[in-house]
Amino acid sequence: MTRSWSREVVVLGGGLSGLRAASVAAAEGASVTLLEKQDRLGGSSELSAGMYWTAPDLASYRRRIPHGDMRLAGLVIQAYEAGLAEIRASGVHVDAEATPGIMGFGRGYSFDVKSYLKILESRLLRSNGEVRTGVRIRSVASSGPRRFRLEVESTGTRQEIHTDAIILATGGFQASPAQRAAHMPEVGAGILLRSNRGSEGDGLSLAVSLGAAFAGDLGTFYGHLVPHPVANFTPDRFMLYSQYYSNHGILVAADGRRISDESRGDEILNQDLAEVDGMTAFLIFDEEVRSTYGVSEPFANFGRVDRFAFAVEAGARHAKAETLGELVQQLDALGVDAAQLTKTLAGDVEVSSLARRVSRGQPPTVRQLEKLRRQPFYALEVQPAITFTLGGIAVDDSTAVLNSAGERIEGVYAVGADLGGLSNYGYTGGLAPAHITGSVAGRTAARFVSEAHIRPAQRPVADAIKEGETSC
Numbered sequence: 001m002t003r004s005w006s007r008e009v010v011v012l013g014g015g016l017s018g019l020r021a022a023s024v025a026a027a028e029g030a031s032v033t034l035l036e037k038q039d040r041l042g043g044s045s046e047l048s049a050g051m052y053w054t055a056p057d058l059a060s061y062r063r064r065i066p067h068g069d070m071r072l073a074g075l076v077i078q079a080y081e082a083g084l085a086e087i088r089a090s091g092v093h094v095d096a097e098a099t100p101g102i103m104g105f106g107r108g109y110s111f112d113v114k115s116y117l118k119i120l121e122s123r124l125l126r127s128n129g130e131v132r133t134g135v136r137i138r139s140v141a142s143s144g145p146r147r148f149r150l151e152v153e154s155t156g157t158r159q160e161i162h163t164d165a166i167i168l169a170t171g172g173f174q175a176s177p178a179q180r181a182a183h184m185p186e187v188g189a190g191i192l193l194r195s196n197r198g199s200e201g202d203g204l205s206l207a208v209s210l211g212a213a214f215a216g217d218l219g220t221f222y223g224h225l226v227p228h229p230v231a232n233f234t235p236d237r238f239m240l241y242s243q244y245y246s247n248h249g250i251l252v253a254a255d256g257r258r259i260s261d262e263s264r265g266d267e268i269l270n271q272d273l274a275e276v277d278g279m280t281a282f283l284i285f286d287e288e289v290r291s292t293y294g295v296s297e298p299f300a301n302f303g304r305v306d307r308f309a310f311a312v313e314a315g316a317r318h319a320k321a322e323t324l325g326e327l328v329q330q331l332d333a334l335g336v337d338a339a340q341l342t343k344t345l346a347g348d349v350e351v352s353s354l355a356r357r358v359s360r361g362q363p364p365t366v367r368q369l370e371k372l373r374r375q376p377f378y379a380l381e382v383q384p385a386i387t388f389t390l391g392g393i394a395v396d397d398s399t400a401v402l403n404s405a406g407e408r409i410e411g412v413y414a415v416g417a418d419l420g421g422l423s424n425y426g427y428t429g430g431l432a433p434a435h436i437t438g439s440v441a442g443r444t445a446a447r448f449v450s451e452a453h454i455r456p457a458q459r460p461v462a463d464a465i466k467e468g469e470t471s472c
């Protein structure tokens with residue numbers, strides 16, 4: 001027999017955006033259930049470096065992400081300080097000093113994201129919210145005693161949930177090869193996953209089945225270059241193996257030509273390489289780069305790591321030589337066109353014919369290189385990895401999901417990596433947007449359901465402020 005139950009708000013996804021949305025909605029008086037597909041909460045948020053960052057202002061956002069959604073960017077930038085203050089008020093560790101220049105333009109603070117996720121979970125439970133893990137969504141329909149009927153499955157048992165509001169917080173579609181093939185056909189099918197495994201586009205599919213429109217470029221994504229080949233690419237090594245410093249090197253394909261302008265940053269090169277046939281290239285740099293950017297900590301409190309050494313240990317193809325001539329010879333033996341590579345290192349700026357990034361009017365551009373100066377010289381074979389997708393569900397600035405006419409689909413909200421267009425090829429952070437959009441959705445959904453039903457008096461606002469559950 002199918003069990004049937006009813007909740008005002010159902011949140012799908014137990015990462016930062018979902019936990020935040022659920023705890024805010026519950027604190028505002030809604031009856032809330034958070035469903036997580038995997039056996040534990042946390043998603044990619046739990047795997048992250050814990051850097052709470054975004055663009056410092058709209059002008060820098062626009063420069064970095066010209067095709068991004070300015071409304072959503074305005075929302076995130078405006079709510080950033082309040083969001084940070086709430087994390088501090090929760091008592092978890094937040095660095096006193098800001099880290100400047102994140103991804104070349106952002107600023108942020110490192111915080112203890114794991115402890116904060118636990119705090120959000122306990123706030124949700126204290127507000128009579130409910131958490132269920134290991135629950136799979138089978139279907140959604142807009143009918144029933146409440147607005148929506150969700151059919152779910154847990155430990156082989158089917159259940160029906162009737163709800164007035166659904167918050168989609170499933171973390172993007174990067175973990176589904178089928179969804180990647182459908183929405184980002186230019187990205188190589190075998191791209192490495194640098195994310196939790198549950199984010200398979202369920203939020204996107206569910207929103208589309210309810211009439212939602214897409215937003216942003218679905219072919220764009222956040223991630224970093226990692227060694228190739230790489231053994232044991234497990235979550236504890238995601239950051240160790242990320243070649244964050246590639247903007248200081250030269251990235252050449254097998255034809256000996258560069259694929260892009262390296263100075264734009266590793267998260268951009270990573271996307272460009274995903275559209276190169278074969279998805280591998282050699283990152284060439286000198287001792288100056290290896291011993292500075294190549295060992296610096298990517299984020300505060302991470303610690304220094306020799307990324308080249310770790311990559312070699314992981315099994316990556318590589319070369320090291322006292323002269324550039326010798327390096328070219330070694331790369332020749334590894335399949336790189338030596339004659340063209342010699343020209344490239346001498347300043348030839350012709351783009352590799354293997355680079356295919358022309359789909360969105362952004363043909364690869366390269367600029368003159370700074371010379372490789374200090375020996376020894378290094379080459380490391382790299383490949384792209386996908387952390388989360390940047391295109392997604394269209395929302396307004398209350399996180400309400402929109403249809404293709406730009407109208408709200410009442411009672412459906414999307415947050416965090418499920419919404420599209422805030423980052424778009426350029427990247428403006430994941431945790432702060434997840435936290436902030438989660439807050440907005442939690443509040444909006446709670447208001448929506450309280451307008452739909454006459455409920456007993458709401459919890460006094462002062463209580464919510466004390467617990468750090470309002471504003472932002």
Ligand SMILES: Cc1cc2nc3c(=O)[nH]c(=O)nc-3n(C[C@H](O)[C@H](O)[C@H](O)COP(=O)(O)OP(=O)(O)OC[C@H]3O[C@@H](n4cnc5c(N)ncnc54)[C@H](O)[C@@H]3O)c2cc1C
Pocket residue numbers: 012013014015016017018035036037038041042043044045046047048049050051052053135136137169170171172194195196197198199200201202203238239299387388415416417418429430431432434
């Ligand atoms: C190694 C690494 C380092 C990072 N470092 C940083 C950083 O320092 N700063 C930063 O800003 N960003 C960082 N990020 C990105 C950041 O972690 C993400 O942008 C952010 O976690 C997204 O939060 P979310 O809540 O949208 O998704 P997630 O935290 O991924 O949560 C989504 C959850 O939804 C669940 N789910 C999926 N489908 C369903 C379903 N049908 N029903 C129920 N549950 C479902 C998933 O299992 C998952 O638990 C990093 C990411 C990684 C992997």
